[in-house]
Amino acid sequence: MSTEPTSTEHAGQGHASRATYWMVALILGIVTLLEVAVFYVPLLHAVIVPMLLVLSAFKFALVAAFFMHLKYDKPVLSMVFAIGLLVAVFIILALYLLFHVLARTPPAA
Amino acid sequence: MTAHATTYGIPHRKMAMWVFIGSECMFFGSLIATYLAYEGRSLTGPYPSEILNIPVTSVSTFVLLMSSLAMVLALDAVQRADRRQSALWLLGVMLLGATFLGFQVFEFTHFYGEGLSLEQNLFGATFFVLTGFHGAHVTVGVIWMTTLLVLLLLGKLPPERSLDVEVAGLYWHFVDVVWIVIFTVVYLIQ
Amino acid sequence: MTARAEHHSLYGGGPLSWLTTVDHKRIGVLYGVTALLYFVVGGFEAILIRLQLASPESTVLGAESFNQMFTMHGTTMVFLVLMPLAAALFNFMVPLMIGARDVAFPRLNAFSYWTFLFGSILLNLSLFIGQAPDAGWFGYANLTSKQFSPGMGIDFWVLSLLVMGVASLAAGVNFVVTILNMRAPGMSLMRMPLFVWMALIVQILILLAFPAITVGLVFLLFDRFFGTHFYIPAAGATPLLWQHLFWIFGHPEVYILILPSFGIVSEVLPSFARKPLFGAPFVIFSGILIAFLGFGVWSHHMFASGLGPVPDTAFSLATMLIAIPTGVKIFNWIATLWNGHIVYRTPLYFAVGMVALFIIGGLSGIMHSSPPIDLQQTDTYFVVAHLHYVFFGGTVFGLFAGIYYWWPKITGRLLGERLGTLHFWLMMVGMNLTFFPMHFLGMDGMPRRIYTYAPDMGWDDWNLAATVGAFVIALSVLVFYVNAVKSARSGAPAGPDPWDAATLEWTTSSPPPEYNFAITPVVNSARPFWLHKYGPTRAISTRTREEGTPPQPDAPVETIDLPSPSWWPLVASAGLGILMGGALVGLGVVLLGAAILVVGVFAWALQPLERPGHPAFGPGAPA
Numbered sequence: 001m002s003t004e005p006t007s008t009e010h011a012g013q014g015h016a017s018r019a020t021y022w023m024v025a026l027i028l029g030i031v032t033l034l035e036v037a038v039f040y041v042p043l044l045h046a047v048i049v050p051m052l053l054v055l056s057a058f059k060f061a062l063v064a065a066f067f068m069h070l071k072y073d074k075p076v077l078s079m080v081f082a083i084g085l086l087v088a089v090f091i092i093l094a095l096y097l098l099f100h101v102l103a104r105t106p107p108a109a
Numbered sequence: 110m111t112a113h114a115t116t117y118g119i120p121h122r123k124m125a126m127w128v129f130i131g132s133e134c135m136f137f138g139s140l141i142a143t144y145l146a147y148e149g150r151s152l153t154g155p156y157p158s159e160i161l162n163i164p165v166t167s168v169s170t171f172v173l174l175m176s177s178l179a180m181v182l183a184l185d186a187v188q189r190a191d192r193r194q195s196a197l198w199l200l201g202v203m204l205l206g207a208t209f210l211g212f213q214v215f216e217f218t219h220f221y222g223e224g225l226s227l228e229q230n231l232f233g234a235t236f237f238v239l240t241g242f243h244g245a246h247v248t249v250g251v252i253w254m255t256t257l258l259v260l261l262l263l264g265k266l267p268p269e270r271s272l273d274v275e276v277a278g279l280y281w282h283f284v285d286v287v288w289i290v291i292f293t294v295v296y297l298i299q
Numbered sequence: 300m301t302a303r304a305e306h307h308s309l310y311g312g313g314p315l316s317w318l319t320t321v322d323h324k325r326i327g328v329l330y331g332v333t334a335l336l337y338f339v340v341g342g343f344e345a346i347l348i349r350l351q352l353a354s355p356e357s358t359v360l361g362a363e364s365f366n367q368m369f370t371m372h373g374t375t376m377v378f379l380v381l382m383p384l385a386a387a388l389f390n391f392m393v394p395l396m397i398g399a400r401d402v403a404f405p406r407l408n409a410f411s412y413w414t415f416l417f418g419s420i421l422l423n424l425s426l427f428i429g430q431a432p433d434a435g436w437f438g439y440a441n442l443t444s445k446q447f448s449p450g451m452g453i454d455f456w457v458l459s460l461l462v463m464g465v466a467s468l469a470a471g472v473n474f475v476v477t478i479l480n481m482r483a484p485g486m487s488l489m490r491m492p493l494f495v496w497m498a499l500i501v502q503i504l505i506l507l508a509f510p511a512i513t514v515g516l517v518f519l520l521f522d523r524f525f526g527t528h529f530y531i532p533a534a535g536a537t538p539l540l541w542q543h544l545f546w547i548f549g550h551p552e553v554y555i556l557i558l559p560s561f562g563i564v565s566e567v568l569p570s571f572a573r574k575p576l577f578g579a580p581f582v583i584f585s586g587i588l589i590a591f592l593g594f595g596v597w598s599h600h601m602f603a604s605g606l607g608p609v610p611d612t613a614f615s616l617a618t619m620l621i622a623i624p625t626g627v628k629i630f631n632w633i634a635t636l637w638n639g640h641i642v643y644r645t646p647l648y649f650a651v652g653m654v655a656l657f658i659i660g661g662l663s664g665i666m667h668s669s670p671p672i673d674l675q676q677t678d679t680y681f682v683v684a685h686l687h688y689v690f691f692g693g694t695v696f697g698l699f700a701g702i703y704y705w706w707p708k709i710t711g712r713l714l715g716e717r718l719g720t721l722h723f724w725l726m727m728v729g730m731n732l733t734f735f736p737m738h739f740l741g742m743d744g745m746p747r748r749i750y751t752y753a754p755d756m757g758w759d760d761w762n763l764a765a766t767v768g769a770f771v772i773a774l775s776v777l778v779f780y781v782n783a784v785k786s787a788r789s790g791a792p793a794g795p796d797p798w799d800a801a802t803l804e805w806t807t808s809s810p811p812p813e814y815n816f817a818i819t820p821v822v823n824s825a826r827p828f829w830l831h832k833y834g835p836t837r838a839i840s841t842r843t844r845e846e847g848t849p850p851q852p853d854a855p856v857e858t859i860d861l862p863s864p865s866w867w868p869l870v871a872s873a874g875l876g877i878l879m880g881g882a883l884v885g886l887g888v889v890l891l892g893a894a895i896l897v898v899g900v901f902a903w904a905l906q907p908l909e910r911p912g913h914p915a916f917g918p919g920a921p922a
Binding site: 080 | 547
């Protein structure tokens with residue numbers, strides 16, 4: 001899809017067109033449908049977790065890059081977001097490991 | 110201090126919203142981490158598989174995703190000084206956001222009726238606090254959009270003030286992105 | 300020459316002007332004065348603790364009161380003294396050091412101060428009604444549950460911390476944007492002063508760590524008010540979740556507390572050795588590494604909670620790793636002094652004292668990083684010794700170095716050198732007399748947070764020594780206040796550059812005018828003012844141009860509009876305070892607070908930042 005600027009107010013960084021926005025929205029809708037389909041197809045349940053994580057990460061990236069304009073902005077903004085995101089993901093993973101994988105005793109009754 | 114040169118050429122408020130979003134990643138991250146830590150530890154029902162409604166929540170997820178589309182189209186319209194489209198799309202964000210909230214209210218009420226409360230079990234506690242805080246963020250967003258719409262209708266939102274809409278949009282998209290994570294982690298991966 | 304062109308008194312304008320000020324310098328003074336008052340409160344709480352423990356089976360304080368005292372002492376010192384003192388120096392100095400006229404969001408800055416103040420008042424209200432929190436400054440679950448803490452103390456603690464957390468988060472956003480986005484032309488990140496670098500890292504830590512404790516506190520709030528079971532074992536939950544969330548915040552918090560002092564020392568040592576900071580890029584990258592690693596070590600506070608060998612090992616290794624960048628900084632500081640032309644003044648004494656005492660605190664810290672050793676030391680006085688060496692020896696000494704260094708810039712007057720020297724030595728002796736014996740007490744098995752002990756434990760002498768030391772500390776603090784009052788009344792005028800220093804804040808008058816810089820400085824090196832005064836030295840790249848940044852002219856050459864004062868930050872803060880405090884009273888008060896908050900926020904958002912002609916400076920400014 002073309003991405004030439006449709007607005008002159010932007011800080012000369014390039015800009016997604018309205019057509020791009022509609023396309024992204026369409027993709028988001030389709031991916032959501034895919035996710036729900038994966039949920040209901042028993043064959044895929046063995047790989048359901050990685051598949052859903054990948055699909056939702058893809059949606060996340062699309063919204064961040066296009067709707068939130070990060071693709072066209074200066075890198076400092078992406079870095080600011082990435083720091084918060086990475087620390088948060090680390091904490092989620094660490095607590096998941098500590099509670100479900102490395103726990104010495106089963107959940108206390 | 111207005112319209113001063115900035116080191117990165119990025120307006121202060123835009124950078125501030127991204128910094129805030131970075132912090133909010135940790136806020137929601139801690140809530141999601143707790144939800145995951147306590148998954149499977151409820152001693153009594155109702156349990157997620159019995160009560161979560163995937164088809165209905167898929168629809169509300171779709172609604173919220175479309176509200177992000179409305180948001181970028183609203184920003185685009187404000188930047189082009191297209192007042193009619195600006196108003197239409199801003200209204201769209203508000204209505205879609207309110208619809209999402211409506212789904213949440215419906216879901217919460219239904220769950221409560223099924224016996225899932227804050228005090229009932231760990232699923233109730235972690236679920237309601239996580240989705241409740243998300244819903245509170247959506248509510249703040251809807252109020253923010255309403256304020257912008259009022260300003261627009263009063264003629265106070267020209268293209269020179271499009272930063273106001275852009276910053277509100279960043280907040281709105283972030284709230285949407287958090288829901289993408291919640292929908293996956295809470296509803297789809299059980 | 301119109302009245303406007305004359306130098307404006309920074310502190311004029313009458314008492315009400317302090318309520319509406321959005322000037323970062325005045326907000327810094329507000330933080331500083333408030334923190335120094337709470338220093339006395341927290342110190343008094345410490346004196347009571349030491350009086351009770353001076354001898355075995357003492358009856359100065361009963362068990363209940365003792366628990367309230369150590370809880371309030373810790374909470375006060377961490378959140379009402381150390382953090383706001385750093386905030387005071389960040390507020391006053393950071394915009395000046397980067398060549399800016401204020402922070403990015405001046406009204407948000409005021410909001411942060413008032414929110415902190417109201418939160419601190421909420422916490423201390425608990426003392427007035429005799430129901431102070433009593434579960435320690437880190438409030439472990441499930442001691443803090445409604446079942447085991449039925450009174451209101453923990454509620455005060457939770458609510459006030461949530462309020463003060465909002466203040467810190469707002470300041471975090473403000474200062475990150477300020478430091479990233481408001482630097483003078485030519486000031487690249489690697490040319491930024493070390494104090495500003497540490498400020499940036501501290502604010503990023505705040506933004507990432509405070510949400511974790513906010514969530515933990517929210518869970519505790521819900522458990523106590525709404526009947527949830529986030530920390531109740533009987534429902535399948537675990538009190539360990541609190542420990543995790545608290546320490547995910549708490550460990551970065553200790554770096555939040557020490558990095559400002561590291562930054563101050565990195566400014567003071569070069570000034571009084573009259574040579575640049577040795578290996579400045581290494582000191583910067585060490586700071587970044589410490590912050591980054593600091594998020595991976597939190598469970599070294601939990602070695603005794605049964606996590607298991609794999610988590611213990613992982614957190615132990617990460618903790619040992621952090622010693623490396625810390626060590627790098629210490630060697631760089633020593634190398635800065637080496638072969639320098641030392642000028643012996645009070646700021647230098649406190650800076651050197653900080654390095655020496657922090658080394659001792661760091662050594663006991665390294666011992667803690669080993670789980671087997673820590674099992675012996677945790678929850679004993681050994682930890683109390685460690686944390687006071689790093690918080691008092693490290694943070695407090697560093698902050699005093701900063702106070703003595705920047706006092707002339709803030710007030711326009713010098714603090715007395717003789718009283719300053721006396722303060723330093725009394726504090727040095729007192730601090731070591733109080734806390735060094737605690738290493739022995741801990742190794743001898745004396746647990747923390749006990750309100751008394753039996754006479755035959757062999758702990759009497761060291762405890763008595765510690766109490767004497769506490770009084771010596773108190774005396775040293777009194778000397779400081781005397782020095783401060785004398786300076787304010789009749790101190791020698793400081794002039795703009797009393798220390799012959801290198802950075803931009805010394806190019807302005809003392810105190811600076813409201814607008815900071817008559818002309819926006821242009822920066823060509825990491826030591827712009829030194830370059831102007833003395834030309835290039837070996838330490839400055841040969842690619843640097845010859846001219847440095849000159850001192851500021853007396854009056855602006857262009858019209859300068861500044862942000863106008865505003866009531867709304869104060870109103871919004873009051874609303875938030877009433878909302879949170881109202882949880883202890885009733886729904887009506889909560890709703891009232893919410894209404895005030897909403898009104899305050901909307902009025903603030905709709906009020907323009909700069910209202911024409913008020914205030915403004917320079918040739919074109921209205922009279």
